[in-house]
Amino acid sequence: MMVKTMKLRRITAILTAKALSFFCKIAGRQGVTMAGRIALRIDPDILKDLAAQVREKIFVVCGTNGKTTTNNLLCSAVESEGKKLICNHTGSNMLAGVAAAFVLGAKWNGKLDADYACIEIDEASTVRVFPHFTPDYMVLTNLFRDQLDRYGEIDITMDLLDRAMKMAPDMTVIVNADDALSAYLAIESGNKYVTYGISEKVFDEQNIREIREGRFCKRCGERLEYDFYHYSQIGVYHCPECGFSRPAVNFDASHIHMSNGLEFDVEGRHIAADYRGFYNIYNILAAYSAARTAGMELKRFDRVLQNFNPQNGRNEAFSINGNKVLLNLAKNPAGFNQNISSVMEDPNEKDLIIVINDNAQDGTDISWLWDVDFDRFAADNIRSITVSGIRCQDMRLRLKYVDIAADLIGDVRTAIEKSLKNGCGNLYVLVNYTALYSTHTILKDMEGKA
């Protein structure tokens, strides 16, 4: 009788979640999180049981920036090995979103047919997810200041990740060696860890003004010394006091070229991808290192990169009436500075829209806008800048204080229409988190009608 009730509860949870997600999709909203929440409420053990059915390994991807791209690349890499997997493609990465990925991927009878799971998890949610399952691997991309109002301070995020690692002592951490904060966590955790990084100096010019997190040794408090920076606090460092230093790198990307897409060598292989943005080298390298650490050969990794279409507005291209529109997510200073670099890599004339919201998921504190180097937009080939979104006034003010004039149009669709009408045919739209989905929908719609 007990077993029957449990089974019935499981089926109810799955069907309700699937129905909910279906109707939400029709209604044009992302119902993923709500579907997961309801499934967990009906059946609190559902995530635990479904995750236990994964036949081989479970990966989780954490870190401030690059989670979604890294995880989606990792999924494609795993699939290229002929494996079936569960993942949260949409980037819903708190407990409910993680649960939804499993529930919506299960059959109605509660059976899960998956060799692997590749799940991105919001750093602060790891301690809520790990009681349901402990992963075999955690990819830790980087730690930057992000949404300080939600997590308080970066130290708090690090404490949570430390707790999560201790909850999963058998988990191997695949960590970005070039980020002193992430590397410190992995080294001190006691977990087994594998590193990836870039040991060669890529940029001649070092932006000394960029806000850098963790310039001070987490172990002893002394100022870290850097041989060079790649961006933000990412680089090659050591502590002159206590001996803490960048760990030996297992997967080292060398011969970096960015003139024609992205190219680098790792493990004697040449990797080429038609993406823009230095940070994407780290995303590719992270996914590659994770799959290799799990023992995959990745013979078809070239094809994985060729076929990989950045989704969900991570450098996603649209064509609207012959206009090229590129949508990109930028939700914290490190990410925004990297996006500015990738916009400025395009030598052509361009128009720009910046959309800033302050909903709960964005972080209601938008003071980080002042830590972004917007003065770099004061260039001749930027024809116009339009600010939009809930906090467009703040964004306009931010630009005013670097002597850049901007048009203010609160409504995103109107802003896009006007920029296209008066623009030069090359439009960049930079948005923060909650503006992403709606802006994506608007651009898809406009592309469809064009």
Added chain:
Amino acid sequence: MKITIGHLYPDLLNLYGDRGNIQCMKKRCEWRGIEAEVKEFQLTDAIDFSSLDIVLLGGGSDREQMLVCDQLKTIQKDFKEYVEDNGVVIAVCGGYQLLGHYYDTSEGRIEGLSLVDLYTEQGSPRLISNIVIENEAFPYPIVGFENHGGRTFINGNKALGKVSFGYGNNGQDKEEGVMYKNVIGTYLHGPLLPKNPHVCDHLLARALAKKYGRAELEPLDDAQEKEANEYIVHRFTKS
């Protein structure tokens, strides 16, 4: 005319867009034809307070404040003289807490500078909110964002404003910040000054008055600043 702004320990105390406060003071000088120089001081640098017209002490995490507070003892005497001599100080978040006698945390006591008679105790939960405060001396409200675990008590000193939305110093007495001589301490970031040009100009005027004996500031077109300010006032206090 020239204003020299000393930015204390930007490496450690730079949590909530403090760069924006510096940029705001600098620009509002420059737009008026007043030269503005920013001097950044690292932890071990000697500071000649007599060469400074405004000192900015920004926000850092509790851990970073702990690192700073040892060093602060070495500059305490000079800093105190600067304040008593009507030197202008703007201290935000963690910097505000450091103005006082101490900040008691679960990890131990962070000794402050004792520049202003106030103290801070750690509380729970963190007080995180948009915030609107009012002070009759300013023509319109002061707006910002607060995010602090500490509860600050200002021992009868004058507050920067009365809270109309948000938590303020300690979430109890409806007061926010402190004004003592030419010192302003506050939990407001966002950053504070760009959306509150009246506060920025107050600091500049005080600094000019002290240095040159007169303080007329040429008015600027603050339409965009006021719009951003009004948006917050309207959204949180008029609905």
